[in-house]
Amino acid sequence: MSKNTSGPLAGIKVLELGTLIAGPFCARMLAEFGAEVIKVESPDGGDPIRKWRVLKDGTSLWWSVQSRNKKSLTLNMKHAQGREIARKLALEADIIIENYRPGVLEKWELGFEQLKAINPSTIMVRLSGFGQTGPMKDLPGFGAIGESMGGLRYVSGHADRPPVRVGVSIGDSVAALHGVIGAMMALRHRDATGGKLKGEGQMVDVALYESVFNLMESLVPEFDHAGVVRERTGGSLPGIVPSNTYTTKDGENIVIAGNGDAIFKRLVLAMGRIDMAGNPELERNDGRVKHTQMIDDAIQAWCNTQTIDSALEVLKAADVPAGKIYSVRDMMSDPQFLARDMFEQHQFADGTPVKLPAISPKLSATPGHTKWLGPTLGQHNDEVLLALGYSPDAIAAMKQDGVL
Template sequence: MSGETPFGPLQGLRVVEMGQLLAGPFVGSRCADFGAEVLKIEAPGSGDPIRNWGRLQHEGKTLWWPIMARNKKSVSINLRKEEGQDLARKLIAEADVLIENFKPGTLEKWGMSPAQLHALNRGLVIVRVSGFGQTGPYAERPGFASVGEAMSGMRYINGYPDMPPPRYGISLGDTLTALFAFEGMMMALYRRDRNGGRGQVVDAAITESCFAMLESTVTEYSKAGAIRQPSGTGIAKIAPSNIYPAKDGTYIVIAANVDSMFRRLTQAMGQTHLADDPRFVTHIARGDHADQLDSMVAEWSSSLEMPELKARLEEFGVVYGPINSIAQVVDDPHFRERGMVREHHDDDFGTISIPGVFPVLSETPGDVAWLGPQEIGAHNAEIYSRIGLDQGEIANLKTRGVI
């Protein structure tokens, strides 16, 4: 059974997480990985759907759960009941942070608007994660990562010009939003602790998080009327920076679009004359002749097996990286030494490879103490006794479906 987390810079921070699936809970995961006490509120009987998410399982247990629930404590509350809402308020009254990713207006419907919660707990930082934000014409729409990626402009520039824009193989919009929300939470806590203890609301939207990643596309459109288009495996007018085949049919990314790096690549290729070719001598020229240059690089790379190709690029200091499957990532010694992939022993999963905790802090690094309780409400007794309930009262609440 899990205990406390004696590690990380967020020791002593108390977080209440209300929400499910990915974006909101991933904010809680960032907190938990760095030592905060995260109370994950789940509906009794059903819990977070992530408990049953995905087709791949280990002995009937989903392999998503240990990623999203690790280091957290499970507390069951039926938030649709007034008694459940009262219990939640008691927990929130003692918390530093509340994380929620319900449809906007849900907290207000339950009598837990920011104003009501701040009257109860002046220092509370309320992190609200949603598809479109708490205000605006689309605020009340439900939103998932795929929709946020599409509407923000992110999906439009992905893929190939002559094909429908594909989705990413992960819920990128959810994790991006969680990272922005976590960033906002930390800024709000810093401000609170330097400004007389007053909390505030962090309003994080999936659409806006994806939109924030679009680099210069807005200014390009504003001042040049340019609408960036999908460009396949590379970026338009940036060369050479693409994926290139090795002789064995695998692929490698080579990024040598900077003048000095391109010169190194020509040395690795044994074709140093290309560095002084008028078509390729500058960043602009290489962009204008990207198709020709990519063909030349691909012709060279495809003549070498991957180990020899990597050795040549390494020798001349060219930026490169093979396109790895997860099997290759897990076996990579660099990922292992850096703790990006680590082995963890758990009573439910046995020895299992898990992602490490990032970024790495020199003095107060994060860690993984446990992989999340399998029982919904596993920490009810511990947490509810903290707010003054005895075992009989806890049992009565469970019998009546409140917890």
């Protein structure tokens, strides 16, 4: 089957109004699969993420990923003409993505209801800390707050220590993925009810804390029905035994998930623990839960005799799910990552080579494609404004007046 490199979202126009992580990551995924994404940035420095973490020539390496395939348009939203241009773009867009505090777009006359009154097919994805309603809607809400309020931080870490954060901005990224899912469902509904000109648009209201909360498995019914509050348990998976992180004799960390009944038997036999394999109390998970510490101690004792490589070899032969905890250095040379083409080779404008993570998920007929790295600030001003019908002289005047 031939692959369509234009992407499944070719022909879809997206306007990105927002900064940093949640909104831009949502728009990034649409851009990776062929949508035309116009990212509006302030002329005064642009998106702050341009200066986050490790920089090359003054621009974040993160930027090259977070804004690949996007067009950068600078607009001074304090200027009436800047807001007018944004409104024109919003009214012709298939999807608008924004992550300002609730009420900001309404002040600019770019709110959902305001745009929908003109274009009933408007689809707007709104990402915020606490959603568009409720007593907390006007409060600033970063990913860290969403992770805390949504329950993730409470269960992350060891029981005898304060909660920890996941090593990436997981709250923002999970919210972004909810935004993508909502956008695709809204687009499907619009097209089913008449298309871009006559179909029914809608608002996709994504709250960071609710996106995290959506991941929290059986947290609510366990508390409501059984009064159980899930607590921090380090690397273990409480109630599902054994599933934990152990340390090999060469100091590496290995995750072993031997919690299936048949898998557990294969695991302990591979460890040479025939006594455990024949113990009827350990045949089923509910019995193993009562002996969690004993089982974990036995697995750790075995790991103390193994290097990471020897442990993985033994467990692979026994068909027991296990894996080393990877750093990025491990990933870059791992045969599975390489076989799946999980890295893309690109070049910066000065010719310096750089690898980026490949695009996920992998579609067999219409895969995502990196057309260009994150753009320079205002790189597409002329292209976008000419397409809107502005003349070169008008564009020059707007630059002179501080609109762009």
